[in-house]
Amino acid sequence: MNKPYLTEEEQFKDILNNEEIQRIKDPELRKIRQKYWDLAHKAFLDEAGIPDWKLNDVVESIHAQEQDEIAKYRQKKGV
Numbered sequence: 001m002n003k004p005y006l007t008e009e010e011q012f013k014d015i016l017n018n019e020e021i022q023r024i025k026d027p028e029l030r031k032i033r034q035k036y037w038d039l040a041h042k043a044f045l046d047e048a049g050i051p052d053w054k055l056n057d058v059v060e061s062i063h064a065q066e067q068d069e070i071a072k073y074r075q076k077k078g079v
Helices: 018-022 027-045 052-077
Strands: none
Touching: 018 027, 027 052
């Protein structure tokens, strides 16, 4: 049984997990959210390339980029 799509408010939450991302109805927004989730996940796994003391800055930068792209999406869609 498939879970229902997220509400408009839920799909724009600050942080979503993979299951929630898959429940976003609009494929364009789902792709945006998945892209940045993947980038943050890769950053966490890159122990050799990103020192612990810098990880928070990297993740915050990824999050800021995601929020910028979501803002552009919302403006384009009139949401």
